[in-house]
Amino acid sequence: MKALSMLTQVGISMLVPIFLCLWVGKSLDKAFDTGILFLIIFIILGVGSSFRTLYMLTAHKYKKAAEEERKRRDMFKGRYLKENENSEDNKS
Numbered sequence: 001m002k003a004l005s006m007l008t009q010v011g012i013s014m015l016v017p018i019f020l021c022l023w024v025g026k027s028l029d030k031a032f033d034t035g036i037l038f039l040i041i042f043i044i045l046g047v048g049s050s051f052r053t054l055y056m057l058t059a060h061k062y063k064k065a066a067e068e069e070r071k072r073r074d075m076f077k078g079r080y081l082k083e084n085e086n087s088e089d090n091k092s
Contacts, residue, residue: 010058015050
């Protein structure tokens with residue numbers, strides 16, 4: 001379920017800036033009668049913005065996963081150390 005929500009979030013985060021910039025570029029071209037100049041400029045900005053957002057989302061997700069893995073590893077090490085201390089105490 002988490003993967004589906006992440007996929008939906010990535011899809012929306014990529015499509016909204018592109019279509020918004022497409023609309024803005026087309027509107028500016030119509031207002032200033034410049035052909036497709038603003039359309040091209042704003043599509044490039046929209047795609048760049050989309051990829052930046054994608055990078056930020058995935059970087060945050062991987063950072064969070066790495067922190068959880070580190071906590072799990074530390075918790076396992078702590079449990080392992082306690083078991084070894086208990087077994088050494090029992091041997092004495």
